[in-house]
Amino acid sequence: MATALANRAAQTQSIGLWRLSLNFFRELSTATSTQNPPAAGAAAASSSASKKPKRKKKKNLFEVAQFLPNWGLGYHMAKTHWTDVSYQITKINLYKDGRHGKAWGLVHKEGVPAADAPKKISGVHKRCWRYIPHLSKPGDTAPTLMKPTENAPKPDAQLA
Incomplete structure (x- = not known):
């Protein structure tokens, strides 16, 4: 055992x-x-993130115009691939969502108006629109009104 x-x-x-x-x-x-x-x-994910920058989603005309005063009326906009051509927005009809609608504007070539009457803008829903800041703004073309001041010289008819 x-x-x-x-x-x-x-x-x-x-x-x-x-x-x-x-x-x-x-x-x-x-x-x-x-x-x-x-x-x-993790190394592959971090290296791929550093190689490819995140692409910015381009905007349609209404998404660009929503950040401008009065929805971009009077401002110049163009498609990104256009050179020396832009539209000065004169009228916008928006749908309820604020990202779709119709727009009209004056065509400008090299900063000079190319037409007298506004024209319906085609391709407003395509994602390739940009604002052109260096062209004239609505406040630049409007005449300024001056208020009379108290110290201004009065006409002779009022003095007598």
């Missing part, structure tokens, strides 16, 4: 060592497989 107990103790020790070695290799293999892919994925 003593020999049976000794054999049994030897078997449990060898099985215990076998399990420890298997657990060690299992932990080692799972630790390397779980650490490398996320690190590689």
